[in-house]
Amino acid sequence: MKAHDGMYIGGTWRPAAGADTIAVVNPADEQVIAHVPAGSPEDVDAAVRAARDAFPGWAATAPADRAARIAALRDVLAARADEIAATVTAELGAPPKLAETVHAGLPILVAGSYAELAASYAFEEKVGNSTVLHEPVGVVGAITPWNYPLHQIVAKAAPALAAGCTVVLKPAEDTPLTAQLFAEAVHEAGLPAGVFNLVTGLGPVAGQALAEHPGVDLVSFTGSTAVGRRIGAAAGGAVKRVALELGGKSANVILPGADLGRAVNVGIANVMSNSGQTCSAWTRMLVHKDRYEEAVALAAEAVAKYVPGDRIGPLVSARQRERVLGYIERGVAEGARLVAGGPVAPRGTGYYVSPTVFADVTPEMTIAQEEIFGPVVSLMEYEDEDDALRIANGTVYGLAGAVWGDRDEAVAFARRMDTGQVDINGGRFNPLAPFGGYKQSGVGRELGTHGLAEYLHTKSLQF
Ligand code: NAP
Numbered sequence: 001m002k003a004h005d006g007m008y009i010g011g012t013w014r015p016a017a018g019a020d021t022i023a024v025v026n027p028a029d030e031q032v033i034a035h036v037p038a039g040s041p042e043d044v045d046a047a048v049r050a051a052r053d054a055f056p057g058w059a060a061t062a063p064a065d066r067a068a069r070i071a072a073l074r075d076v077l078a079a080r081a082d083e084i085a086a087t088v089t090a091e092l093g094a095p096p097k098l099a100e101t102v103h104a105g106l107p108i109l110v111a112g113s114y115a116e117l118a119a120s121y122a123f124e125e126k127v128g129n130s131t132v133l134h135e136p137v138g139v140v141g142a143i144t145p146w147n148y149p150l151h152q153i154v155a156k157a158a159p160a161l162a163a164g165c166t167v168v169l170k171p172a173e174d175t176p177l178t179a180q181l182f183a184e185a186v187h188e189a190g191l192p193a194g195v196f197n198l199v200t201g202l203g204p205v206a207g208q209a210l211a212e213h214p215g216v217d218l219v220s221f222t223g224s225t226a227v228g229r230r231i232g233a234a235a236g237g238a239v240k241r242v243a244l245e246l247g248g249k250s251a252n253v254i255l256p257g258a259d260l261g262r263a264v265n266v267g268i269a270n271v272m273s274n275s276g277q278t279c280s281a282w283t284r285m286l287v288h289k290d291r292y293e294e295a296v297a298l299a300a301e302a303v304a305k306y307v308p309g310d311r312i313g314p315l316v317s318a319r320q321r322e323r324v325l326g327y328i329e330r331g332v333a334e335g336a337r338l339v340a341g342g343p344v345a346p347r348g349t350g351y352y353v354s355p356t357v358f359a360d361v362t363p364e365m366t367i368a369q370e371e372i373f374g375p376v377v378s379l380m381e382y383e384d385e386d387d388a389l390r391i392a393n394g395t396v397y398g399l400a401g402a403v404w405g406d407r408d409e410a411v412a413f414a415r416r417m418d419t420g421q422v423d424i425n426g427g428r429f430n431p432l433a434p435f436g437g438y439k440q441s442g443v444g445r446e447l448g449t450h451g452l453a454e455y456l457h458t459k460s461l462q463f
């Protein structure tokens with residue numbers, strides 16, 4: 001696609017208030033592929049005004065009509081899936097197959113789910129002598145990261161629109177082209193002017209202006225815990241709604257009854273997918289001491305299949321590569337045993353990191369506690385189930401996890417985990433299941449009816 005040199009506000013592409021731009025870089029070859037405008041607080045203000053003006057009309061639109069517009073949006077995304085995949089490959093570096101199946105495919109699924117939910121959701125319910133109305137919260141300020149550029153946008157915009165809210169989006173500076181493509185799709189789908197608006201720009205400038213704007217009723221943020229904490233504090237100060245989807249350090253718990261080969265292989269695939277840039281990735285693999293060395297050997301074998309530039313892409317930016325290499329060096333310095341990969345560049349150009357497996361990782365090590373956001377897996381040994389649970393729950397995060405073993409044992413273990421979702425024996429992703437974190441992994445849920453409810457507040461009428 002061709003980059004726009006303006007902002008999508010009030011149903012048209014209009015020039016930015018200032019002249020600053022952001023260079024978009026292809027992380028696979030380090031070439032600049034486009035420039036987009038870097039929005040200022042003035043642009044944000046114009047977008048919020050457009051969203052405010054559009055709000056009463058969209059909120060009053062019948063749910064079935066909102067559903068029809070979201071279905072049209074889903075259809076445009078499906079028709080342009082190849083272009084979406086190519087754009088994500090160009091600005092994120094995702095291998096073409098992953099770009100097609102996940103980066104383009106998942107948002108189509110999620111948009112479709114909200115087309116159905118908008119039509120079927122009970123926006124009114126009876127409670128005793130009351131009628132409870134579920135009404136849209138208002139103008140949503142959405143701030144999204146680069147790791148799943150379109151999914152992160154659709155997971156906020158689709159439920160917000162289904163609820164009857166209007167939206168201003170500030171996407172990640174590293175992946176603005178996918179966001180511009182989404183704005184084109186919104187336009188093509190015939191959503192009324194001002195219902196969805198896009199301001200590209202830098203987090204501390206455009207993002208902060210959006211989060212703090214008094215015309216925004218709800219801030220929905222996905223990204224780092226550091227920025228999320230600030231956004232939560234600002235929202236608390238202004239007494240406005242906030243949803244935070246933050247980091248993770250999820251555990252892949254392999255119980256003694258598990259199919260070890262499958263648990264290790266799926267576990268490695270889970271982390272290596274998207275070059276490890278997945279907040280819910282199972283980056284800590286917990287194995288019983290009796291099968292630990294067997295698991296280490298299987299993990300080394302499994303990770304060898306992820307050849308950089310083929311099955312695994314680069315990281316999004318030089319900055320992210322430096323961060324991840326720093327963690328790998330830290331792991332070595334703190335005494336973890338490197339069984340695959342390491343802090344060496346696997347290719348001359350591109351922000352690639354060698355798929356890395358550490359063994360003998362102990363709970364107090366930095367690489368066992370902090371989110372690395374790269375292709376790095378830590379194998380940890382446990383004595384018994386209580387020890388495994390202590391390790392699994394022993395971080396500030398609680399976003400996801402996996403348990404492998406006898407079904408009943410696995411479910412019993414999952415019930416004791418402090419985390420928002422657990423895959424049992426390789427359970428499939430469900431786009432209708434609530435997604436979100438316990439502890440410092442966040443506040444609120446995305447996807448399905450729980451994701452829709454984030455954008456609604458209630459009014460009780462008594463009779
Ligand atoms: P980030 O800075 O938190 O970025 C997320 C979004 O927030 C981006 O749109 C960003 O804009 C914006 N932002 C940054 N500072 C802001 C501020 N002061 N006010 C309002 N918005 C602001 O995350 P990152 O720097 O891209 O990545 C850093 C780390 O965050 C990663 O290594 C990873 O650990 C974590 N992360 C988590 C997720 C997740 O899905 N939970 C996703 C991505 C990253 P810019 O793009 O201009 O910075």
Ligand code: MG
Pocket residue numbers: 203
């Ligand atoms: Mg940032």
